[in-house]
Amino acid sequence: MTEIVENVRNDIEKGQLIKGNEKVLVAFSGGPDSTALLHILRCLSEDMKFQLGACYINHKIRPRAVRKEISFCSDFCHHLNIPFFVAEADIPAFARESRLSLEQAGREFRYLILKRIADEDGYDKIALGHHRDDIVETILFRLFRGTGPQGLLGIKPSKDKIIRPLHNLSRAQIEKYLKKNKLPSMLDSTNRQSEYSRNYLRNKIIPLIEKKFGIGFRRALLTYAAIVSDEDRLLKGVAVQIISEISTTTPGGKIVVDLKPFGTYDRALRRRVIKLILETAAGKTGFGDFDDVERVLGVADGTLKAIHVGSGITVARDKGKMVIFGRKIALAKxxxxxxxxxxxxxxxxxxxxxxxxxxxxxxxxxxxxxxxxxxxxxxxxxxxxxxxxxxxxxxxxxxxxxxxxxxxxxxxxxxxxxxxxxxxxxxxxxxxxxxxxxxxxxxxxxxxxxxxxxxxxxxxxxxxxxxx
Known part of the structure; x- marks a missing residue:
């Protein structure tokens, strides 16, 4: 067993990413990352007693390249004796209907289809090929777009059914693994097109940072993210406790905050409390940007009476309380x-x-x-x-x-x-x-x-x- 395979095994065991007798569905594009992921997991599957399946998603963006990629992925899986699936979706149409960029639409659909296949075919986990360089790119991307501490946490090794066994490997280590094991892979030509935001970061910005500050900038950024992650977890726990003490939920699902005790906390904690409440009200992790939170603080201190913050959520002040709610309750007769x-x-x-x-x-x-x-x-x-x-x-x-x-x-x-x-x-x-x-x-x-x-x-x- 090579050092890289052993490292991945240790990460899987440490994070309990895969347990014995589980079925794991690998998102397999044929690219270097997913090829290495599938091969490494195949090396570990018998000893760790889990089963594998692989799924290629045809986004209908590159019809010529897709045929070659599907053929490659099918042959690769056949050679490793791994069940192989192909899922198709018209991502350009999905992007237009959802008013999303092609990049974002592809990402959202990818998660939807993988979860659907996993549910239908009894897979316990969905493995993605994200690695350490992807985490660096994600942190920088969110910083440039605007984010709070949560955005600096990068990509988590696991969340619900999603796992990322390669999260501690670099792109260079993955390329070295492929070369050492003489494993071919497919290169997506769109990865070289810098008009996509993430590709621009990868192809233009990061090389400039690396040239100026050296390759150590990645470790420095990841170390900072780890520190922020620990502090964020601590402050989130404090905010959750505050919410349990100063707010109630009505039978119709409205969140009611008692503004008298709320006003006694430091502004940083009040921001945290509001952020968590907005996420709960909208049912979306990450919902509510900095401007939304500041406007809600305006309602709390009385400078604003009522506001809308998107996703149908209203925040209003009334009789010393702040009420956060979606649509009005329509009681049927x-x-x-x-x-x-x-x-x-x-x-x-x-x-x-x-x-x-x-x-x-x-x-x-x-x-x-x-x-x-x-x-x-x-x-x-x-x-x-x-x-x-x-x-x-x-x-x-x-x-x-x-x-x-x-x-x-x-x-x-x-x-x-x-x-x-x-x-x-x-x-x-x-x-x-x-x-x-x-x-x-x-x-x-x-x-x-x-x-x-x-x-x-x-x-x-x-x-x-x-x-x-």
Whole structure:
């Protein structure tokens, strides 16, 4: 076993990139990196007891070259006794539809198709041929485009199903391995075309840096990235703890931040907290650039009232809170059948109604309750659960007249950005329960009550303190 193969084996074992009896799908273009990767993994597969498959992705950008590459890859895999797949996609069309560059569209589709094949054919891991020089290029690329500490982490050795067993090898080591083992490979002509951003870095910028500062600049950059990585992990842990203490998630998925404790933290930590919250709200790692975070800080300190930050995310300030949310909740109208449960997925809840004996009911005033008891004989069925409508009025418990629900909620300091999550229950005469707040006076229990209707709303998914 050569030194390079042994080094890769050590990295695989140290990072637990591949475990025994796993199936590994290799992204195989026939280029030097993926050829070396496939050959090295084949050398290790029997001893480490894992299985291999290889997939070539035809981007339909270079039709003439593709035929030669597929033939080469097929023959190479046949020689190594490795199953071989070809996946095709019209990347130029995908780029136009997605409004992405060819480079970005190809990268995104590559991950999508590899994950799909892995899922369909039972592969546990997807191996990519990224190496140390790719990590350097990625760090420089992100620096030039604009990035925070996360962007300096480069390419991780593993993430979910994706693994990069060659991450500690240089391009020179890979070329040396191919030459020593007399392994042919295909050269993608587009790699020499410097109009692509990454190619421009590789072909133009990095040679200039290397000429001026020497080959040691790569190690210096990777060392700096490692330091930033450790510090980023520490600060992220602090930010996650802060989020769990100062924010909650509503049943409808809105994130609500208490601005009083939030304002006591250093600005650097506040940026971290906001960045993590934006990523959570959008469901995208890396979502929210520096300008977005600064604008959110403007909402927090009161210089801005409400902003949009892309991906349908709104950030607004209201009553000492900052609310981060996507689209408004559209509560559907649904009938509540007595004795049955009714799902309300829009707010991750279910409503249950049942008849109970008067002696088991609650005769005292019920405020802020998730369970209420009503006089069944004062209700005219059917019961309807719906959203609050403009102009809705009801008679709160203890009042003889009616009040607008909007005014009632304002008096109780209910934030305007969460009111779309507050349902009402109505019978044929009107609202009998403003859910979570108050029942109607006309349906209250008294000494003449013979039948009691109990209505309860329960959360079916966690809502409360945030755990990012």
């Amino acid at each position: 649904r009938e509540l059948e007595v004795g049955k449960k009714t799902a309300v997925p829009e707010i991750s809840s279910e409503v249950r109604s049942r008849l109970i004996l008067p002696k088991k009911s609650r005769l005292k005033t019920q405020k802020k309750g998730q369970v209420v008891n009503l006089d069944f004989e004062k209700i005219i069925l059917p019961l309807i659960l719906r959203k609050i409508e403009p102009g809705d009025r009801f008679s709160p418990l203890g009042m003889t007249g009616t009040r607008k629900i909007g005014d009632f909620l304002t008096d109780r300091k209910a934030g305007k950005y969460i009111r779309d999550e507050i349902p009402v229950v109505a019978d044929q005469k009107g609202i009998i329960w403003l859910v979570g707040y108050q029942i109607a006076e006309r349906c209250k229990l008294d000494n003449k009550t013979r039948k009691v209707l109990e209505i309860e709303i329960r959360r079916t998914k966690h809502a409360g303190k945030n755990q990012v």
